[in-house]
Amino acid sequence: MRWFDNVLTKNLNIKYPIIQAPMASAASLELAAAVSNAGGLGSLGLSYHKLGDILPDYEAVLSMTNHSINLNFMTHKNPRKNDIQAKKYMNEIKKYYEEYKISEIPSLANTTEPFNSKHLDILLKMNPKVVSFHFGLPESNYIKSIKNQNIYIISSATTIKEAKILEDSGADAIIAQGFEAGGHRGTFASSYKEGEIGLFSLLPQIVDATSVPIIAAGGIANGKGIAAAFMLGAKGVQLGTAFLSCPEASVSPLWKNALSESSEKETRITKAFTGRPARGIVNRLLDEMENKTDIIPDFPTVGSVIKPLANAASSKGRDDFLSLWAGQSASMNRNIPAKKLVKLLVEETSSIFKYFRNS
Template sequence: MWYQNAVTESLSIKYPIIQAGMAGGITTPQLVASVSNSSGLGTLGAGYMSVDELQETIKQVKKQTDHPFGVNLFIPEIPGYTNEQVDRMQKVLEPFKQEMDLVTEGKYLQKQRDFEKQIESVIEESVPVCSFTFGAPSKEIMKEFKKEGIKVIGTATTVEEALLNQECGVDLIVAQGSEAGGHRGSFVGAYEESMIGTFSLIPQVVDAVELPVIAAGGIMDGRGMIAALALGAKGVQMGTAFLTVKESGAKNIHKNAIFHADETSTTITSAFSGKPARGISNNFTRAMKEYENQLLPYPIQNDLTKEIRKEAANRNNKELMSLWSGQTPRLSKDVHVNELIDSIMKEVDEGIQKLTR
């Protein structure tokens, strides 16, 4: 069958469909397990999780599936910033906090995320697959994972980033086109230089590396999967498509914003997290354009806006939430995971038959 290839063989799954590791509560244990139980690869978005949260959530996933699943982690960075910069940004954010009845705290203290212990947890819990965003894993990490038989997926938005991932020893590469929702995986150079569309990026990465390539960015159905396969990819990673399914942990207001969006509704903004990400435009993204040169790097900006986003979600205020979405929201569906994957596979089967008649 067409779906038996290097991706399915490497990840020990039936269908080469990977659910993107969307951080922030979207990838519930139910969502991750449902994708894996439906013969794809469910992925836990663990970028923001504490070690305790990560361990507990992995255990919850294991209770719901015996199939392979993955964990996505963020490669850490050491951002440079001053207290004066933080104070200025807190003043910029003050009106939004007042709107949400939030009180600005005193001096900002950066919250440390223990990346090394996250890695240890993935190894201790024998997670079959680990993927990385915002950089390539170190050779030391790769050595530990290979020793444990854990498959590693890297993320690239350019050919250069794909080659760096290959050099580090990853097993597969997700090539993320500019249509993708959520954070850009870029880690080399300015993100503006890596805004390459999926159709342009995939064949160039496929030709440059010796590893299986997984296409990501704007893929929502069987038609997108056929296109990715035609360009040389061996599988697809889908985020927005799984964000709106019934098992997703996304807020209903977020899902409804996607259902009512069109191809012109999204924008790239760093205002929420300090890293460029694609989401639906709202009052916050529009107002913050004036302060783009004052935005702090990730994760500082992310920490400063966290309470605003959280309270806005609690109040169903979509104008102050980060409504991540790719550029193909018109194809979003309100269905169960198994229905989505079944429909994708049926569309690919029928599409291939039409093309080969």
């Protein structure tokens, strides 16, 4: 049996168990279609989509591929109102607005709704092969409706405890998201501190503690990483950062530049850009908010205040306020089209397993 023929590829109706991570801020329709056409599983991150844009975008992807596509939503809690914290935060941010001579600071505003009944209606209408959730699963009656349509359900765990919760709540497969991972931590039932576990430790423990297929995520950039994940019990891998350097990704030139210089740079977890811990390449805002996490309002309100600053600085060629999401292996990125990247990942992994078979 070939390394890529397994329960996950069978259930998802894909050739290779290589998933392009849903990246609401960066993955384009073209990227998702290219990965699925190459035999992997392309994903659409729909969390920041307006409701009316979800179905047209899905249809646009389906016009580019006949293969399975994963649709992804966030299941965060609505932000708490905390006027004292908001005031302190606005006072802190004011200096940046003065520096860039932007007269009006927008108020904190909800930039995305968690998965709700309206999303559910659209999802059931789209009826994809697979849906994935970040920050836990939606409520049980939603899960029941999704299961009634035989849509495969995936969600991320950052601790063994979270993996068990996901399995008990109806996840068909679980992503073990290591601390190396770029973008938001999927943590939902543990403290962020408890979720600071590298993939080499997290993955085999989740494999042992559950009985559903486990997908490894975090810092995987090539065939060596994929083979290692499979040796530790994974049935699939989910790569985000590695796909950011593909020309199909919707990544700004400043972000691309930071990725290409990432061997000289550090990635860190920060709440500075969205109010929720996420890993990105260190830049000015990330650094300057490092010791001020207590005054940062809840996800997803912060983005409305940071966006004008990011735009103003970007127009001057500076990435100071951009969320430069990236995992710890960013410097291993290859600047090649998604189809080529999937092919290369499969060839690299196959040659490693062939080496072991022959030695």
